[in-house]
Amino acid sequence: ICDFISSLDLVEYKKNRALVVLQTDPASCIINAKPNQTIYNFITRNNIxxxxxxxxxxxxxxxxxxxxxxxxSKVRDIQDTIRAVLERGYDIEICSGSGFIINIEKRIVEFTLTAGGKLFPEVLDVVSELKRKNIDIYVASGDRKGALEKLAITINISTSNVFATVDTKGKALVIRRLKKKYDKVMMVGDGLNDILALKEADIGVLTLQQSNKVHEKLLKAADIIVYNIREILDIKF
Incomplete structure (x- = not known):
């Protein structure tokens, strides 16, 4: 079990890789599944x-x-990652999901994974202040829909403002659509799959609150870099 590793960095490290998210709840569906069945059988039998x-x-x-x-690859390989995340005290109900990284050239599952998140303590206050300023807030993420909807409820934004399991191009498309609706759109991101959206937005903000170690091309894509999410309140927008 490896932790504190970015799944996006693992994909980017070698060519022909893809990060795949299972659209089901790790804490109930996956953890209770028969461990010795293959991932393929689990997906097809349960229509996931x-x-x-x-x-x-x-x-x-x-x-x-x-x-x-x-x-x-077996379901137990994913279950092991779920237990590891829970043991470390992370929340697998929000901003999370289980899945795997597949190598298209080798035609194998190279890694199974579960992501768990914790809200930064400033998030609720930042969201409240943005809403007080009549700024609409959207979430576009590669995470699964169920987890993101729970996140939206937690931070008190509409679940209709959630775009789930969107890849790099999908996030940029979300920004383009929002630019047709609003005079200005700010994008706040922290991962490699945010690059195109950061470039597409009127203001692209890279947050390093989670990690200072980011890819050089991600740094170049941003207009502004912040080290605490609260700093976006000071951006003239």
Missing amino acids: DLGISYSNIDITKDDILDILKKDN
Whole structure:
């Protein structure tokens, strides 16, 4: 088990990789599934949808299922990551999901993973202040829909303002759509799959509150860099 590793960095480290998110709750569905069944059987028998969160090569859901059909990775491999996240005290109900990183060229599952999150303590105050200024807030993320809707409820924004399991191009598309609705759009991001959206926004803000170690091209994509999410309240917008 490896922790404190960015799944996006793992994908970016080698060509032909894709990060796939299972659209089901890790804490109830996956953890209680039969551990020795293959991931493919678990997905197909339970009619679980897949989301491609990030990839460095074009790939479809059908491509992924075709690879999984011959891969021997088991549900227990994902369950191990869920338990590891819970043991470390992270919340797997919000900003989270379980899935795997697949290698398209080798046609194998290279990593299974579960992401768990914690809200920064400033988030609720920042959201309240933005809403007081009549600024609409949206969430576009590679995480699964159920987790993001719980996040939206937690921070008191509409679940209709959530765009779930969107990849790099999908986030940029969200920004383009919002620019047609608003005079200005600010994008706040912290990962490699935010690069195109940061460039597309009127103001692209990179937050380093979670980590100071980011890819050089992510730094170049941002107009402004902040080290605490509260700093976005000081940006003239």
